[in-house]
Amino acid sequence: MNGSSDVLTLFLFNIVLVNIPLLYGTVGEILTEKAGSLNLGVEGTMAVGAIFGYLAGCATDSLLTGLLTAFAAAGLCGGLFALLTVTLQANQNVTGLTITTFGLGLYFFVGKGLGERWPAMTDVPALVRGFTAVEVPVLSRLPVAGKALFSHNVLVYLGVLIAALAWWYLNYTKTGLRLRAVGENPAAADSVGVNIQLYKYVHLIAGSGIMGLGGFYMALNMSGSFEGSNCWINGYGWIAIALVIFANWNPLLAILGTLVFGFFNTLQIYAGALAGAFPGALGWLNALPPQMFKALPFLITAVVLIATSVRKREGPGQPASLGLNYFREER
Amino acid sequence: MEERYAIEMRGICKNFGRVAANKNVSLNVKPGEILALLGENGSGKTTLMNMLSGIYKPDSGTILVNGQETVIHSPEDAKRLGIGMVHQHFKLVDVFSAADNIWLGDEHSGPLLKKNRCDVIRQMAQKFGFDIDPQKKVYNMAVSEKQTLEIIKVLYYGAKIIILDEPTAVLTVQEIDKLFAVLRRMKAEGHAIIIITHKLNEVLEISDRVAIMRRGESIGTVDTAQATEQLLTERMVGRKVTLNIDCPTVEKTRPLLEIRDLTIRNDEGATAIDHVSFYIRGGEILGVAGIAGCGQKELCEAIAGLRPIETGMMIHKGDNIVGLSPKAILEKGISMSFIPEDRLGMGLAPSLSITDNMLLKNYGETKGPFVDRKSGRAAAEQVIQELEIVTPSTETPVRRLSGGNVQKVLLGREIKSGPNVLITAYPVRGLDIHSSYAIYDILNRQKKDGVGILFVGEDLDVMMGLCDKILVLCHGKVMGVVHAHKTTKEELGLMMTGALDLSSKYADKPAGIARDSRIEEVEP
Numbered sequence: 001m002n003g004s005s006d007v008l009t010l011f012l013f014n015i016v017l018v019n020i021p022l023l024y025g026t027v028g029e030i031l032t033e034k035a036g037s038l039n040l041g042v043e044g045t046m047a048v049g050a051i052f053g054y055l056a057g058c059a060t061d062s063l064l065t066g067l068l069t070a071f072a073a074a075g076l077c078g079g080l081f082a083l084l085t086v087t088l089q090a091n092q093n094v095t096g097l098t099i100t101t102f103g104l105g106l107y108f109f110v111g112k113g114l115g116e117r118w119p120a121m122t123d124v125p126a127l128v129r130g131f132t133a134v135e136v137p138v139l140s141r142l143p144v145a146g147k148a149l150f151s152h153n154v155l156v157y158l159g160v161l162i163a164a165l166a167w168w169y170l171n172y173t174k175t176g177l178r179l180r181a182v183g184e185n186p187a188a189a190d191s192v193g194v195n196i197q198l199y200k201y202v203h204l205i206a207g208s209g210i211m212g213l214g215g216f217y218m219a220l221n222m223s224g225s226f227e228g229s230n231c232w233i234n235g236y237g238w239i240a241i242a243l244v245i246f247a248n249w250n251p252l253l254a255i256l257g258t259l260v261f262g263f264f265n266t267l268q269i270y271a272g273a274l275a276g277a278f279p280g281a282l283g284w285l286n287a288l289p290p291q292m293f294k295a296l297p298f299l300i301t302a303v304v305l306i307a308t309s310v311r312k313r314e315g316p317g318q319p320a321s322l323g324l325n326y327f328r329e330e331r
Numbered sequence: 332m333e334e335r336y337a338i339e340m341r342g343i344c345k346n347f348g349r350v351a352a353n354k355n356v357s358l359n360v361k362p363g364e365i366l367a368l369l370g371e372n373g374s375g376k377t378t379l380m381n382m383l384s385g386i387y388k389p390d391s392g393t394i395l396v397n398g399q400e401t402v403i404h405s406p407e408d409a410k411r412l413g414i415g416m417v418h419q420h421f422k423l424v425d426v427f428s429a430a431d432n433i434w435l436g437d438e439h440s441g442p443l444l445k446k447n448r449c450d451v452i453r454q455m456a457q458k459f460g461f462d463i464d465p466q467k468k469v470y471n472m473a474v475s476e477k478q479t480l481e482i483i484k485v486l487y488y489g490a491k492i493i494i495l496d497e498p499t500a501v502l503t504v505q506e507i508d509k510l511f512a513v514l515r516r517m518k519a520e521g522h523a524i525i526i527i528t529h530k531l532n533e534v535l536e537i538s539d540r541v542a543i544m545r546r547g548e549s550i551g552t553v554d555t556a557q558a559t560e561q562l563l564t565e566r567m568v569g570r571k572v573t574l575n576i577d578c579p580t581v582e583k584t585r586p587l588l589e590i591r592d593l594t595i596r597n598d599e600g601a602t603a604i605d606h607v608s609f610y611i612r613g614g615e616i617l618g619v620a621g622i623a624g625c626g627q628k629e630l631c632e633a634i635a636g637l638r639p640i641e642t643g644m645m646i647h648k649g650d651n652i653v654g655l656s657p658k659a660i661l662e663k664g665i666s667m668s669f670i671p672e673d674r675l676g677m678g679l680a681p682s683l684s685i686t687d688n689m690l691l692k693n694y695g696e697t698k699g700p701f702v703d704r705k706s707g708r709a710a711a712e713q714v715i716q717e718l719e720i721v722t723p724s725t726e727t728p729v730r731r732l733s734g735g736n737v738q739k740v741l742l743g744r745e746i747k748s749g750p751n752v753l754i755t756a757y758p759v760r761g762l763d764i765h766s767s768y769a770i771y772d773i774l775n776r777q778k779k780d781g782v783g784i785l786f787v788g789e790d791l792d793v794m795m796g797l798c799d800k801i802l803v804l805c806h807g808k809v810m811g812v813v814h815a816h817k818t819t820k821e822e823l824g825l826m827m828t829g830a831l832d833l834s835s836k837y838a839d840k841p842a843g844i845a846r847d848s849r850i851e852e853v854e855p
Binding site: 172173174175176177178180182184185187189190191192193194195213280320328329 | 384387405406407410411416418421423424425426427431433434435436437438441442443444484488761
């Protein structure tokens with residue numbers, strides 16, 4: 001293997017490794033939005049999942065406990081969102097923003113409060129082992145793709161599995177059909193006996209729980225080092241909300257969306273290295289301002305939004321009642 | 332054995348805030364019987380039925396289903412009890428196929444969506460005698476198809492008691508016949524059917540008994556065999572009314588609005604109005620008849636300047652109005668009121684008060700940045716008084732008013748601006764007789780004042796009574812212009828379906844082109 005091919009492989013490997021949390025956030029938000037609720041609290045929900053998942057994972061030295069705790073803690077955020085918007089009929093946008101503020105506040109409160117007692121990942125060998133790469137038999141020996149796609153930790157595979165399961169659930173099960181009906185036209189679903197409140201609660205909690213797993217992933221990927229100034233989530237929650245639109249509310253397309261966004265996300269870090277490795281083909285990357293790479297993913301979202309709105313009716317998977325609260329006796 | 336009722340409601344009361352929607356209402360229906368529920372707008376019919384379908388809960392009173400006292404907490408409960416309701420506004424998921432809309436409420440066939448679900452629905456529909464494409468998406472369906480789907484849905488869930496809320500309001504004559512055939516068959520199979528409708532001829536045609544409601548109270552039940560339109564109206568309204576629609580003769584002026592060779596596309600880009608020509612004189616009402624979605628909406632929007640036209644001319648008093656802004660057209664005295672199917676969607680802001688809705692049209696007339704609420708309130712009070720609008724105050728949000736009153740507000744505001752051409756589409760959509768006649772009176776008064784009125788309507792009986800001439804559209808093409816008092820319902824029906832084309836009946840005078848046209852005077 002020569003050096004430049006290594007750079008390319010590493011670049012592709014990191015696209016997956018660094019950006020998988022986006023997939024968790026996106027799939028969680030898709031489930032939420034398919035229930036007709038726009039939860040803008042992804043960022044805060046992921047932060048809550050991250051810190052409690054990490055602390056529980058360290059306390060028990062177990063990846064599984066960490067995962068379950070992250071799911072439960074973030075799920076509680078989803079439950080709070082559901083309580084406010086479904087039961088108490090609060091405005092969804094404001095509630096979502098509140099969840100973000102609350103989640104980030106809780107994150108810093110707990111993290112700073114622990115101070116010296118903050119657990120380090122060096123003390124928890126089992127947790128670290130749980131997060132190390134597992135090579136998929138046969139496939140991992142493929143050139144380039146083997147390292148880039150099939151030599152990752154289990155949470156990468158879990159994320160893809162959850163996305164695939166969510167897609168199957170939405171399109172091939174009756175509960176999935178009812179969930180979509182709740183998001184499209186709750187009055188219609190209600191009139192045939194679908195329990196709107198139950199469907200909303202379950203999927204809002206589950207959706208937030210999945211976001212929390214993404215947060216936990218980020219904690220581990222940052223080696224659990226807590227900084228007082230920057231949150232681990234670092235805006236990924238907001239990108240996930242945009243990715244939902246990019247993916248047209250389809251969990252399978254969310255995988256593609258994660259890779260596309262991840263490409264541009266990772267490009268800003270690897271632009272220099274890539275330009276160095278392939279001076280002939282990619283040397284021009286050095287000439288571009290680094291801010292441009294940061295802006296690219298959002299520029300693409302705008303392009304996708306334009307494309308989907310031109311397609312009109314057939315295309316968008318956006319639930320018709322997204323963001324609207326349902327009250328049966330509304331006249 | 333004594334006869335058992337499928338549904339018996341005793342002493343039902345329901346209040347919304349301080350307003351009593353139902354006061355001590357009792358009602359019953361037997362299996363194998365069609366009960367018509369008759370009442371003016373806001374008399375509490377839909378509220379009463381929503382308590383059977385589990386949308387509302389009664390404040391007091393008891394409901395017996397098949398002789399058993401029951402409490403219906405939710406639509407789920409209603410479904411379990413075999414009660415199915417076809418709502419006035421269909422409860423369908425637009426982006427789902429017909430089959431999936433039915434499948435949504437299915438509770439028997441396991442957790443997975445089976446591949447053969449379309450076949451199952453097709454077979455089931457055929458068993459009940461319906462013809463439906465289970466794979467067709469709801470948003471591609473015509474109104475009558477959606478209604479058929481709603482009925483199949485209700486039957487699929489095994490309902491024995493079927494409630495239909497104004498099912499005929501959106502159907503053509505032929506479709507209504509088909510629906511009634513279905514209802515008669517269901518009746519023969521032992522279903523109990525409750526049908527809400529405003530149309531008395533339909534009540535007399537289809538029902539076995541008629542239950543009448545007035546202002547939230549039950550007035551009593553009449554056997555249809557002993558009922559007449561006159562009797563039903565009197566009991567419903569509470570006093571004697573005459574059922575003849577006035578059509579005063581007014582001296583006509585030269586054409587006010589002339590449409591020549593007009594072609595318009597709809598939102599999907601298909602031709603909605605196809606080389607249409609017609610004219611309206613001052614002092615006449617020109618009816619526009621046609622099956623729903625035949626270009627009526629596009630035509631109204633084009634005249635009001637809300638939709639670009641492909642080709643053709645629109646001449647108002649000798650001035651070309653093509654390409655003018657809606658505001659400029661309004662200033663010329665062309666006023667448009669369109670009542671869409673949901674009856675609130677166009678022209679009024681539902682959450683704003685009557686005053687604010689009055690101001691919507693002329694807020695620009697006052698100088699300076701501030702709103703002149705005083706004049707708006709005065710206008711609102713005047714309209715309320717003149718059109719006998721029932722409302723707690725001028726500051727009540729429009730959506731809180733009952734349908735008839737909302738429509739009066741809209742029409743009242745349009746008339747207030749003193750138009751010389753009034754375009755009105757479905758002004759009595761969903762209104763009861765009393766309110767409808769009030770609207771006809773308003774239009775006739777305008778006509779006497781020399782206003783030219785374009786009346787896009789649904790009910791052929793009404794149009795034949797009210798209009799001077801009727802223009803018939805079929806798929807955007809003019810099938811002819813007939814004299815309202817010389818034509819027959821059958822002739823109109825044939826023209827609406829395109830079976831009869833009278834557009835070139837007279838070789839010397841093509842339909843829709845006035846002899847004393849002003850178009851020749853217009854600069855090309």
